Amino acid sequence: MLHTVLRRRAGGESVEQIQPDLIIPTGERKGQSPSVASIYRALAEHAKKEAHPEAVEQAQADFAALQNADIPRPRPDTAKLSA
Template sequence: MFLELRQRRQSLLLRLALRRVQQPGGHQDVGPTGPGKLLFGFFAAMAETERENIRESTLEGLETAARKGKYGGRPPVITDDMLHTVLRRKALGESVEQIQPALIIPTGKRKGQNPSVASIYRALAEHAKCEVYPQGRRTGPHHRRPPRRRPVRRRTAPGAATP
């Protein structure tokens, strides 16, 4: 039976070869050729240009919003007043776990609840970092810096002189 299946397969492959059909799993060029290759290259260049335009307009929008004083992201859970309270009570010798139940989140999704101990430690670490590096102090609402604009690198044609 195995021999019969093998002979059938060989005869089928021979008939396909005569019709110039390549067998499955055979090695062949899968990519486009001729005019298809040119068209594919054109669409790839168009997609790259469109992506660059989207990126530039997104950065411009973020920059405009930053100039207006608007920043994205969630507002911090620990406000400056809460941080001041934590620092004052910590200086008196209380632990963060003892301070945490007295703090209440004033705004946002968790309004009226207590901040987590991890949030308090995170705010303390940020405060300590700002004390050590004052030039790195974050300002503005939500303590976010405006995004840094990176220079756009333009691609040039091979062999073209660079400015």
């Protein structure tokens, strides 16, 4: 959907002109058009990713490292062990 918006905006159309032609493919609003605000949010997020690709890559790498890291386990209570 974002690709369609980017392509049509490059052709000179406004978000308001594009919005009625877009259809949400899945989820609660399946079959409906996204709001103009949702389209602008998606465009803003895309612009951030384009402006700072290294930050996006680093955040994804950090998240993957956290997912793969050993989760610390609580230490046993030594007072209970010696009793």
